[in-house]
Amino acid sequence: MNDDELAGKIDHTVLGPETTLGDVEEVLDEAEEYGMNACIPPCYVAEADEYAPDVPLATVIGFPHGQNATDAKREEATIAYEDGADELDMVINIGRLKAGDTEAVREDIEEVVAAVPIPVKVIIETALLSDNEKHAACEAAEEADAAFVKTSTGFADGGAKVEDVELMSEYLPVKASGGVGNYEQAKAMFDAGAERIGASSGVEIVEDFRKNY
Structure with missing residues (x-):
């Protein structure tokens, strides 16, 4: 993997409750410079698309607790x-x-997947689940035709863990998110089966790779 390939696997993220448009523009500038994707709050998507139309843009749905009505x-x-x-x-x-109620979980995902012609990644919040619940969540996402499963929102205690990525990758491509702050941590996730990294430290991860690997 070279640094361009690495950057293309990173969703450079800003999703905190105090995120401003200026914060989003900074992330977009960095994503464009390094060749990363960006993941931003939904209220800024239209402005972000106009500001940096060449940056692949992700946003969040039902974030961060998932309790919104379907x-x-x-x-x-x-x-x-x-x-x-x-x-x-x-x-x-x-x-x-x-x-x-896994049927309700599956139907919730299905409705979102069916609503749009773009990839849907399903955040299962691994820190809050038992292994059996992780399997059930991944099965629901797979049955609902999601594109990815994702470990974490970053709003629960605990983030991405190697053993969770290994479990989840049995079902769908995995986005490892939460607590990945350098290339060594990112590589552990890739080695476990992750295909994407979600991190507010995207620049640090790429720079770490360039300097040390």
Whole structure:
């Protein structure tokens, strides 16, 4: 892997509650300079698409807790696509999953996937789930024709873990997100089966690779 290939596997991310348009533009500038994708809040997608039309743009749906009504998630997905998003990262309904209602979880994902003609990554929030629940979440995402499963929002304690990526990669391509701050950590995720990294430290990861690898 060279640094261009690495950069193309990184979703350079800014999703904090205090994120401003200026913060988004900074991330877009860095993503464009390094050849990364960007993942930003949905309220800024239209402006981001106009500001940096060549940067592949992801945004989030039902973020960060996944408890939005399915109709609301579907509408949010449609708006994001119309505003210029290239990919969507949606949060499952974690409470319904933990209650054993996997059919509702699958239907929730299906509605979002069916609403847009772009890839949908499904955030399962691994830090909150048992291994059995992780399997159930991944099965629901696979059955709903999602494009990826993703480890974390970054809003729960704990982020991406190698063992979770290994488990999830049995089902779909994996986006490892949460706590990946340098190339060594990113490489561990790739070695475990991840195909994408979500990180606010995208620049640091690429620079670490350039200097040390």
